[in-house]
Amino acid sequence: MLMLCLGCGIHASAQFRIGAEVGYLNSNYALEGGPKHSTPGFLAGVIASYTIRDIGWLESGLTIQQKGVHFEPLYIESIPASINDVQMKAYYLDLPLLVGLKFNISKELSILPKAGGFLSYGLHAEAAFAGQTSEGEAFTVKYNPFTALGHIGATVDPLLIRMGYDRFDVGFQAGLDVMWKQYALRGAYKQGLNSHDFFSYRMNCRTFSVSLAYYF
Secondary structure (H helix, E strand, C coil), rough: EEEEEECCCCCCHEEEEEEEEEEEEEEEEEEECCCCCCHHHHHHEECCCCCCCCECCCCCEEEEEEEEECCCCEECCCCCCEEEEEEEEEEEEEEEEECCCCCCCCCCCEEEEEEEEEEEEEEEEEEEEEEECCCCCCEEEEEECCCCCCCCCCCCCCCEEEEECCEEEEEEHHHHHEECCEEEEEEEEEEEECCCCCCCCEEEEEEEEEEEEECC
């Protein structure tokens, strides 16, 4: 936002806009040595954009995003049980900082390629896993991985296992908007750079989203 304010001297050729967006988000975690599963989610939030000389584009905002991961089966030697289903859904507050160019196709139609970075903070999450103990007894565990401490040991009761997950994530973002009048069809790809430990895997979150925005 400070970067946006620094350009306020170009009053005659700059335009500040506030908008709202809602859309679909697909998260796909890159797992080191593990399977990959795409998980559907959603996003909703507000956009703050600043146009300079009708071609330069600065953008930020805040969105709530639902991300998740699902993989099976999971085998960890230090746990006296077999885990056959692991799921996690997390709700993040996402802050992007993007720069781009605005190409006017016509008086009312524009295309905006842009790129930059993002910062995400986890608000709430729920993890669940199901399996069987070494005695063949089925069990299911649910907990909040943002508040859990990582705890794995050979003598640990499977019902007491809690694996923590980092609330923070940073990464690279690129996208393309197609604007018509006050509406925008937005596509974005995000690559998380923060590697997270979850059970026996190290994961990096990747998301692709498609949303519809309206600028006031």
